[in-house]
Amino acid sequence: MITKTQIDEFIDKIPPAPKALKETVNLLNKGELIRAAKVAQQDLALSAYLKDLINKPIFGFRNEVNDISQIFGILGVSKSQQAVYNYMIALLSPNKWTLFSLNKSSFYNLQAELSIKWQKILKHLDINDKEIESAITLLPASIIVSEALFAQKADDVNLLRSVHDIDLNTILKRLCEMDLFDICQRVAQKWEMDERIIQITQAASGVKASQDEEINKLGKWMHLLLFLTLSQPSFIEAGLNDFIDFQIDYVGDIYEEFATIMEIS
Numbered sequence: 001m002i003t004k005t006q007i008d009e010f011i012d013k014i015p016p017a018p019k020a021l022k023e024t025v026n027l028l029n030k031g032e033l034i035r036a037a038k039v040a041q042q043d044l045a046l047s048a049y050l051k052d053l054i055n056k057p058i059f060g061f062r063n064e065v066n067d068i069s070q071i072f073g074i075l076g077v078s079k080s081q082q083a084v085y086n087y088m089i090a091l092l093s094p095n096k097w098t099l100f101s102l103n104k105s106s107f108y109n110l111q112a113e114l115s116i117k118w119q120k121i122l123k124h125l126d127i128n129d130k131e132i133e134s135a136i137t138l139l140p141a142s143i144i145v146s147e148a149l150f151a152q153k154a155d156d157v158n159l160l161r162s163v164h165d166i167d168l169n170t171i172l173k174r175l176c177e178m179d180l181f182d183i184c185q186r187v188a189q190k191w192e193m194d195e196r197i198i199q200i201t202q203a204a205s206g207v208k209a210s211q212d213e214e215i216n217k218l219g220k221w222m223h224l225l226l227f228l229t230l231s232q233p234s235f236i237e238a239g240l241n242d243f244i245d246f247q248i249d250y251v252g253d254i255y256e257e258f259a260t261i262m263e264i265s
Contacts, residue, residue: 007176010148011186021046021088028081036080037069049087056112078130079119085137085191086111092144098151100143101238110240111140113229117262121221124261132218135188135197139204139226142183143240146172161242168243169205180243181205206247220251224258 020043027036040046047068054071055064065071072080093107102110118136122128146168150157153175160171173179178186184201196215202208203219204226210216223244230241251258258264 004176004178006152007145007149007178007183007186010145011183011190021084025081025084028077028084031077033072033077033080034069037072040072040084041068045091046084046087049090050083052108053083053086053112056109059112059116078128078133079115081130082115082134082137085134086115086140089137089141089144092141094144094147094151097147098154099147099157100240102147102240106234106238107140107144110143110229110235111137113232114139114225117225117229118222120261121225121258125218125221127218131194131197132200134193135200136222136225138184138187138193138197138201139180139222141187142180143243145183145187146180146243149176167245168239169245179205181208206245206250209250217254220254221258223247224251224255228262228264 020039024036024040024043024046027033027039040050050068050071051066053059054074055061065074075083090104090108090111093104097103114136119133122133149172150168156175157168157171160166160174161168169179172183181202181204185198188198188201199210199212199215200218200222203210203216204222205219206223210219227244227246229235230244235241248255
């Protein structure tokens with residue numbers, strides 16, 4: 001059994017926060033893009049991450065974007081804040097993954113896929129809320145924490161997977177009495193995120209519906225997004241699709257709308 005103390009000790013490492021990174025986050029929270037960009041430039045690793053992120057094919061820019069001020073200007077306050085959260089998570093990404101067949105590049109791709117599609121969903125729903133936009137960063141963070149926890153119990157995990165046809169989220173629950181979405185909650189509390197964000201990510205599990213209609217609606221969209229993303233061939237190969245038990249009855253009322261927005265044939 002992995003104790004909650006062990007989980008908290010690992011989550012306490014999120015995020016490593018150099019002075020420039022802390023100041024960038026604080027300025028973005030205040031909506032000061034120009035000053036945030038100037039500070040972000042001082043952190044060479046953060047600058048490199050932002051350049052790599054914005055120039056991924058999924059963003060669709062024909063010409064390479066290298067200026068941090070321009071990157072923050074393109075992204076705007078909410079998306080810049082989300083990008084910095086993603087960077088903070090990436091700092092914790094292991095050099096070598098044990099359970100999941102991932103590396104830094106494929107993990108960055110996962111972050112980008114979730115972020116951009118979540119933004120598309122929120123635009124469709126006419127929601128402009130930087131806290132809700134940043135909620136999607138909790139899922140990759142929880143995957144990193146889960147990887148670290150599974151790595152400690154690799155033999156147990158492999159035995160359970162070979163003997164029983166159960167998803168990784170159920171295994172995680174058996175090993176530490178917390179599932180992926182409970183870990184999302186702990187990370188959100190660590191980052192002092194709004195209580196709504198915790199409720200949305202819990203609702204995204206598909207089995208912890210909220211009594212609040214709006215929160216539950218966002219939870220359904222996030223559940224579908226997570227399932228769609230982790231069902232891509234590259235993430236199936238990485239072993240991530242085994243994390244989510246798709247709850248079709250839970251999301252049935254918005255599935256066609258989701259499929260249209262995501263252009264699923």
